[in-house]
Every structure is written in C-alpha cells, then in structure tokens.
Amino acid sequence: MRLSLTDVVRVAGFGLRSRPLRVFLSALGIAIGIAAMVGVVGISASSTAELDRRLSAFGTNLLTVAPGQSIGGVNARLPDTAIGMIAAMPGVERVSALGRTEAKVYRNDHLPPEQTGGITVFAARTDLPAVAGTRVTSGAWLNEATANFPAVVLGAAAADRLAVVRTGPGELVWLGGRWFAVVGILAANDLITDLDYGAFVGWPVAAAELAFDGRPTTIYARARENAVTSVQPLLGATANPEDPGEVDVSRPSDILAARQETSKTLGALLLGLGAVALLVGGVGVANTMVISVLERRSEIGLRRALGATRGQIRTQFLSEALLLSLFGGAGGVVAGIGVTAVFATVQSWTTVVPLWAMAGGLAATVVIGGISGFYPALRAARMSPTEALATT
Amino acid sequence: MTEPIVEMAGVSKRYGDVTALHDVDLRIERGELLAVVGPSGSGKSTLLNIMGTLDRPTSGTLRLDGFDVGALTDRAVSALRARTIGFVFQQFHLARGVPALDVVADGLLYSGQPRGYRRSAAEAALRRVGLGHRLTHRSHQLSGGEQQRVAIARAVLGDPPLLMADEPTGNLDSQAGGVVMDLLRELCAGGTTVVIITHDRDIAAALPRAVRIRDGRI
Numbered sequence: 124m125r126l127s128l129t130d131v132v133r134v135a136g137f138g139l140r141s142r143p144l145r146v147f148l149s150a151l152g153i154a155i156g157i158a159a160m161v162g163v164v165g166i167s168a169s170s171t172a173e174l175d176r177r178l179s180a181f182g183t184n185l186l187t188v189a190p191g192q193s194i195g196g197v198n199a200r201l202p203d204t205a206i207g208m209i210a211a212m213p214g215v216e217r218v219s220a221l222g223r224t225e226a227k228v229y230r231n232d233h234l235p236p237e238q239t240g241g242i243t244v245f246a247a248r249t250d251l252p253a254v255a256g257t258r259v260t261s262g263a264w265l266n267e268a269t270a271n272f273p274a275v276v277l278g279a280a281a282a283d284r285l286a287v288v289r290t291g292p293g294e295l296v297w298l299g300g301r302w303f304a305v306v307g308i309l310a311a312n313d314l315i316t317d318l319d320y321g322a323f324v325g326w327p328v329a330a331a332e333l334a335f336d337g338r339p340t341t342i343y344a345r346a347r348e349n350a351v352t353s354v355q356p357l358l359g360a361t362a363n364p365e366d367p368g369e370v371d372v373s374r375p376s377d378i379l380a381a382r383q384e385t386s387k388t389l390g391a392l393l394l395g396l397g398a399v400a401l402l403v404g405g406v407g408v409a410n411t412m413v414i415s416v417l418e419r420r421s422e423i424g425l426r427r428a429l430g431a432t433r434g435q436i437r438t439q440f441l442s443e444a445l446l447l448s449l450f451g452g453a454g455g456v457v458a459g460i461g462v463t464a465v466f467a468t469v470q471s472w473t474t475v476v477p478l479w480a481m482a483g484g485l486a487a488t489v490v491i492g493g494i495s496g497f498y499p500a501l502r503a504a505r506m507s508p509t510e511a512l513a514t515t
Numbered sequence: 516m517t518e519p520i521v522e523m524a525g526v527s528k529r530y531g532d533v534t535a536l537h538d539v540d541l542r543i544e545r546g547e548l549l550a551v552v553g554p555s556g557s558g559k560s561t562l563l564n565i566m567g568t569l570d571r572p573t574s575g576t577l578r579l580d581g582f583d584v585g586a587l588t589d590r591a592v593s594a595l596r597a598r599t600i601g602f603v604f605q606q607f608h609l610a611r612g613v614p615a616l617d618v619v620a621d622g623l624l625y626s627g628q629p630r631g632y633r634r635s636a637a638e639a640a641l642r643r644v645g646l647g648h649r650l651t652h653r654s655h656q657l658s659g660g661e662q663q664r665v666a667i668a669r670a671v672l673g674d675p676p677l678l679m680a681d682e683p684t685g686n687l688d689s690q691a692g693g694v695v696m697d698l699l700r701e702l703c704a705g706g707t708t709v710v711i712i713t714h715d716r717d718i719a720a721a722l723p724r725a726v727r728i729r730d731g732r733i
Contacts, residue, residue: 130624141612425608428569429669430597430625432590508569512604 126435135442139450142415146447149404149411153451153491154458156401157484161459163393165476166466170386173472174379181256181314183376184351188342188362191371201370203338205362212361214350219254220339221321222246224329226299228275228322230285234297240284244298244322245340246329247276254343255315262290262307269306270325273298273332276307280319298322299333314375317341401487404451409495412444416503423503424511437504444496445489452488456481518581520545520677520708521566526575528561528731535561537731538575543710545676548703551712552719553728560681562728563712567600567679568592580676597625601670605682607662609654615641615665616650622669633672640668644698660691667698671707678702681712696721 126134139146188209190201210218226244227236251257252264263269264276275298277287285296287305294305303324312318329335342362346354351374359370416423423436431439460476467474521543528536535558543549553559564570565577568584577584580599584592601622609618619637620630628636641650644664654662663683670678680699684692696718703709711722719725726733 126624127629130630133630134624137610137613141610421606421608422610424569425602425604426625427593428567428596428600428602429622430593432593432625434590435593435625509564512569512608 126438131438131442132446134439135446138415138419138439138443139447145411145414146450149407150447150451150454152404152407153401153448153488154404154455156397156399156404157452157455157488158458158462159397159400160394160487161456161476161480161484162462162466163390163397164480165459165463165474167387167390168477168480169463169467169472169475170470172475173470176473177313177379178376181376182345183374184346184348185254185256185314185375186344186346186351186355186358187315187373187375188344188358189371189373190340190363191369200336200338200340201342201362202365206339206342208361208364209342209344209358212354212357214347214354215344216347217250217254217345219248219251219343221248221251221323221341221343222326222329222335222338223340224299224324224333224335226329226333228281228285228299228303229297230287232297232302240281242278242281242284242320242322244275244324244329244333246326246333246335246337247321247323248326251323251343254345255312255318257312257315257318258310259307260310261288262305264307265323265325271327272325273301273303273328274306274325275303276309276323277305278309278319278321278323279311281322282308284320296322298324301332314379401491405448405491405495408444408448408451408492409499411447412440412496412499413502415443416440416499416506419503420506420511423506424508424513427508427511433504436506437500440500440503441493441496444499445492448488448492448495449485452485455488456484459484518545519543519578520547520580521710522578523566524576524578526565526572526577528558528565528570529573535731536565536572539731539733541566541726541733543708545708546703546706547724548700548709548722549711549724549726550719550722551710551726551728552714552716554714557728558731559712559714559728561731563679563681563710566710567602568596593625598673599675599677601667601672601675601678603663603666603670603678603680603683605685607654607659607666607686609662609665611655612653614651614653615646615657618654618665619669619672622672626673628673636672637668640672641665643671644668658691659687660694663687663691663695664698667695667702671702674707676706676708678707678709679712680709682714683711684713684715684718 206218206220209215224244224246227239228242228244249265249267249270287294290305290307292304295302296305330337355372358372360367363370463476464474519542523539523541526536526539551559551562565572582595616637619640620633623633641647644667646661646664649661683695699709713719
C-alpha cells in the first residue's frame, strides 16, 4: 500500500507542527542562506538592469575627446579646428563641444571670490543636449538667441550649490563679474557626471564677456552604432593632428560597464558566503531531524504497529526534512526579494529578481533537505518496532 | 474458516545469550478471548511482539491468518499487520495535541483507504467505544480510561480479526480498567479474537482461557 501525496504531506506537516520553535529555528538557518543568495543575485540583477536602462537612455555610441596633459604638465587645449575635423569624419553623426572658461559663478556679488563652490563655467554649444543626452528639468537650454546674451544654464549639482530652484529673467547669478539670468537647470546626468557641476553660457557671450579663447576643452561625438569602434582610435589624430598623444579619447559607457564588472567580484564573494550559510542551515536541518528521530521512537513504533512499512517511515522523515527546508527556502526567497526591494528602492532602481534565482533557491533547499534528511530517515526506518515501542 | 488465527510452532527468541522465549507452541482459534499471563520478565511481551509480527523469532514458525510470516518481506508483513492486527498498548501511544478523531483515523493511514473514509470510520469506531461526545477533544484533555478507549477505537478500525492488548489496564484505576475490559469482551462477542497480555491474575482468571508463561515457557 502506498500513501497518497496529500497523506505524506499531512503526516510530515503534523510532525513539524508538534515542534514549532525548533522547526522555525532550523528553517531560519536555511532561510538566511537562501535570502543571502537571492538578495545578492537580485541586487546585482537590479543594478545591471539599472545600467542597461542608463546605457539605453544615453546610448553607447557617445565618445568624448578631451585634451590630455602635455609633456610640460600644463593642460593642453584642443585646436579650434578640432570640432569641424571630427564632424567631417565618416561614421560621426553629430558633434558638440564645451570650452572651459576661467570665470567663476556666485549666488550674488557679496560673496568672497574664493567661495566658488567648485562650479566650472563652460562655454557650451547650443547643440550639446542632443549629443550628450542631457535634458532640462526647468526652463530651456541655450538657443541661438540666448547664447548671445548673459544667460546661463546650470547643472543639477551646480544649481543645488547655488540654491537656484527657479528659472527666469529675474533669477540672477553673479558670473564672471556681471549678472547672468538663469534660463535653465539640467537634469542629473548619470553618464557624464562632470556636467552636473557646470554652469553653461553661450559660446559667443563667453568670447565677448569672459575672455574665452574659443578653443574647446571637451568634444562630444555621437558615432553611428556600428562605427563606434572604427571611429574611436582615429579621434585623437583627427582632433589634434600635430600632437595626437595629447588627446584623451574615452567612451563613457565603457567606464560605467567597467564599474559594473568590479561590483560583480564582490557579488561572487557574497554569493559564496550565502552558500556557506546555506550549508550551515542544512547541517541544522540534519541535526533537528536526528534529534526528532530519537525523540519520536514510540511514534515510529506505533506507526510500524499500525502497518507502516520501513519505506513509509523513511518517506515520512524524508518528507518532513524536505518540507522543513522548503519552508525555510520559501521564507528565504521572500526575504531575499525584500532585501533586494529595499536596496533597490533606496538606490532608486527598479527591483529585479530573476526567476531563475527564485527557482534556483527553492531547488537548492530541496537538495539540502533531501541530503540532510536522508540519514535520519534511514535511521528511523532501520529502527526495529519493538525497540521503538519499548521506550516510553 | 477453521484455520486458527495464530499458530506458533517451536518458536524461540534469543537476545544474545538470553533466551526470552523457549520453544513455544501456541494455537489461538478465531473468536477466542484469552489472556497471556505471567510475571514481569517472563517473556510475555516478547511473545506479543512475535505474535504481532513486530519482531521475528530466532527459530520456529509463526502462521498468522494462514500466512507464514517468516517467508514474507517487510512490506508484506507490514501490510499483513495493517490488515490483520490491532494493537493496544499500556502507554496508549496517542499523539499529543491531536483531536481524537484524527488519532483514530490514523489507524487506517497505512491501509490505502482515502482520508474521508478513514475519518468516517474513525467516527463510527469512537461512537462504538462510547466516545461519540469526545471527537474533537485532544488526547491530553482526555482521562486515562478515555485515552485507552481511543487507542482501542484506533486498533479496531478496519475490523482486524486479531486485537492484541499489552497490559491495557496497567495504567488505569480499577473502574476505568473495568470499562476497558468490558469493551474488550464486547469486541470479542462481535467476532474479534482478543489477546490480552497481563501480569494480573484476577484479570486472567476472569477470561475464558489463560495461557501462563514463565521463564519463556508456556
């Protein structure tokens, strides 16, 4: 005679219910291990999803060209022909540029000159947002008209430092020794964080008012997706044919991806720790089951007297161990999702827990439960009914 | 149905150097009510274990309900036990915190019957032992006599032809013991063979047949 599955589960569930505290504690051991593993996988998956989101928002085809250090150690500058040369390259779709000025920006004209707030004033081309993938949260970017007037657009962090929250003709900052109207505030830029600490004025007004020499310090180029790798090595020589070694070319999306790779190593370490926790949890389950078998000798004897076969006793204790670990596993998966959700929410990411991590977590508990329940179940089944009944 | 329910021939049981049973021949007919009586250590529990197929004899043969138990596998013996024998123990062996109905229903757990049938049979069995009003009581809420009656209800569930009771009144006062003995007599009148193991000569004397055992010999 075989027991139906519901009977097996019912008997196992009864065995667990009669010792709730011990069952809870040993399930907790499993749960901690599974939660750690699901959490690590979930957090790393959420961070990867966030990276993908950023990359797809900004594109992986953005290249930046900046002057490197010259041999003398002075900051080199790019020749003013560089923008045109790069724009003419095959595979390059759009180009924009920034030019660093020596001007400083203050909230008002009473502040001491050294209190610059770390904000850099750039001369910016009007096509920058389209190329660098920035947008304004308030007001508007510079256009052909405002680029000729004392108007400024602030990066997100710069606006914060200057305590500027509104835009408009009445919102003024003291920039380069005269008043500039704040016409726009940029959204935080994940890909090019330098832009957050910038104050951007029009190219013509910078030349006229801020002693700007008209030479770009950063050129942003959007290449065709399939031409990025062929364009990148040529950018240096194109920007500065006389001294290609003094040009730094980089691809911001690569930097982001590299940062992601570094965090993966840490993730693997944590995953290992989770596996150790799971192993310890498995030992806890085995321990609980061994004690349970010893304590329940009379129950085993009675069940044998009622006609249970050795196999049925084995099944009972094995399914108890499985059910116990499955409780822990399910709790652990829920806790792992919770940890991921809290972490992701704090980082304002989307919570992503891959299905395979949840299924894998539960599968791991089934394996752990099976292994740790095997020996105790075998012991219970081997016990002779008379010996089991003799102990009261 | 002239075949005896239990037939033991030359059964011995040794534990190491100790011989607990010595060449026992015993024949129990269907419908008998008999006592196996003897002082403690006389081997009567060993006899019960072997008769109840919970243990195997060192030598000799046991035929139970016509089957040669020595020739059966563990699985087959378990099935035979489930179908043929009901056990009642001195310590009741009821699971704590479980309603009486479910305790009794577990008596058929290994018989292959569906749960609904097991529960309705359990209810009928509990009514039969006079505990119809205690169906949902948990075992530790019952008195000793009631607990033993629950154990009897569990043992007779599925109508096994043989009921074995090991000191069924050993943990009970005389009044509760009397109720239990009356119940066992009633069951025997219904056709069940009842074997009562006891050290109490008064109980043995009140039964139609008494088998005396001393030092492993009948």
